[in-house]
Amino acid sequence: MNNNEQLKTSLPPVPESLWRAANTFESYPKLTEHTTADVAIIGAGIAGITTAYLLAQSGLSVVLLEAGKVLDGTTGHTTAKVSAQHGVIFDEIMHHFGHEQARMYYEGNAHAASWMRSLVKEKQIECQWADEDAYVYIQSEDNIKKLEVELTAYGKLNIPGEWVDPLPIPVPSRAGIRMPGQARFDPLAYLHYLLASAVKKGVRVYEQTTVTDVEEESSLKIRTYSGSFVTAEHIVVASHFPVYDPGFYFTRLHAERSYAVMVEPEKPYAGGMYISDDDPARSLRAVVHNGKEHILFGGENHKTGQGICTFGHYERLEKYAAETFGIRNIPFRWSAQDLISIDKVPYIGPITGRHERVYVATGFAKWGMTTGTMAGHLLADRITGRVNPHAEVFDPARFKADPSFKHFIVENVNVAKELIAGKVGIVHKKINELGNDEGAVVRHNGKRAGAYKDTSGKLFLVDTTCTHLGCEVEWNNGERSWDCPCHGSRFNYEGHVIEGPAVEDLPILDVQEQ
Secondary structure (H helix, E strand, O other): OOHHHHOOOOOOOOOEOHHHHHOOOOOOOOOOOOEEEEEEEEOOOHHHHHHHHHHHHOOOOEEEEOOOOOOOOHHHHOOOEEOOOOOOOHHHHHHHHOHHHHHHHHHHHHHHHHHHHHHHHHHOOOOOOEEEEEEEEEOOHHHHHHHHHHHHHHHHHOOOOEEEOOOOOOOOOOEEEEEEEEEEOOHHHHHHHHHHHHHHOOOEEEOOOOEEEEEEOOOEEEEEOOOOEEEEEEEEEOOOOOOOOOOOHHHOEEEEEEEEEEEEEOOOOOOOEEEEOOOOOEEEEEEEEOOEEEEEEEEEEEEOOOOOOOHHHHHHHHHHHHHHOOEEEEEEEEEEEEEEEOOOOOEEEEEEOOEEEEEEEEOOOOOHHHHHHHHHHHHHHHHHOOOOOOOHHHOOOOOOHHHHHHHHHHHHHHHHHHHHHHHHOOOOOOHHHOOOOEEEEEEEOOEEEEEEEOOOOOEEEEOOEOOOOOOEOEEEOOOOEEEOOOOOOEEEOOOOEEEOOOOOOOOEOOOOOO
16 A cells, blocks of 8 residues: 555544644754763653653753654653553563562552642643543453453552443443543643753753763763763663663563544543553543544554554554544544563663663653653652662563563564564565655665655665664555664654664665666
């Protein structure tokens, strides 16, 4: 399917996040000279901005570095549920980590949500904050036992929740668990306040500043692509995928993409936030746009670079929306990339046991609104010497033999398979077969290459070998990007990095040499 065929649907031809469209941010300068700070933070998403805000409140000097534009990554493309209910997970965490650790996972996320609610109320932040009950539900009778076991875990952990059958909304379901008192909001309106407050407190923000390395001597030093550097006493790596990776996080994380369509429905929505524990997963929540209530449908998860026809994921969400609530209009569609750890719990704390002044926050597994906020608190407490009762369960140094070892093997076998498949796969497409606004892997001078023709027919040709560890990228027709199936790096059609762990662009090939 090419993008000309896509225009036959009611979906917008170009992906755009509602949050990015509805909010504007100041432009911040690129770092062009050497500077110093108590703390340097890499990554201006919810984790980095929350950490900066809290450290500034404590009187520390902070530099915040962003490779692109602030809040243009996963935080700007979330479904924005503020919830401690992260799917069917608590029985699994209790089984693998123990009762106390599972309780700390819940309490850490619940505390983060409560802090956000209090801040919104106290500072009167206009961010469409709305308290909602959250529901995790199943569509298949085969999964009923799993949901019953999860509700039992709620009881053991003293988590508020109750069995619900039927759900309040007309979607295919067998039963669900309701967790009261959660919330939804506009994440960028909220973070606009935090960032502006941090800047007023002295936080220095630099955009278009790509970090290339961290040097550890008596003081820590961040080097950037432009040659400038930041010297700091502490460094926080909150760049989604750790841009500095002495702990080999690329072997302990995998990247998944998920999709969202925002629909003006024909039928009324009864409220609540929903996520199914089935395949394919489905997520629903209300959102107000132009004074009208819309529904944000999410789901269609797959590993990055392994989604085949990515536009088809949007089409399936569109079909689901039409079948359940009907569609008057679809003003926005977008996708997000999330990192998931091998035991499904985020890594928040010292990046390794030998790097006690360098910290990481990653692996939020699609629940970054609470886990990113919690990361800010955990890291700010660590840096300022305060004890945080929730820190242990998120410690990156943990390694649970069950399930970590099994998942470690599975994920890295998958990486090896994708690496080999990309190198030996047969390429059938020819450049002259591409239509306008179409991309594909092609043969160029006898070798594999990536080609895209824009709407005017201009050709862009890149080397498809990922600059991270050499896997072969694949074309993502839904986002017009080149995606790596091994570790989730993404590049736009001109070859520029848009998602790490890669920091170098794909080489441009000469379009005249055909």
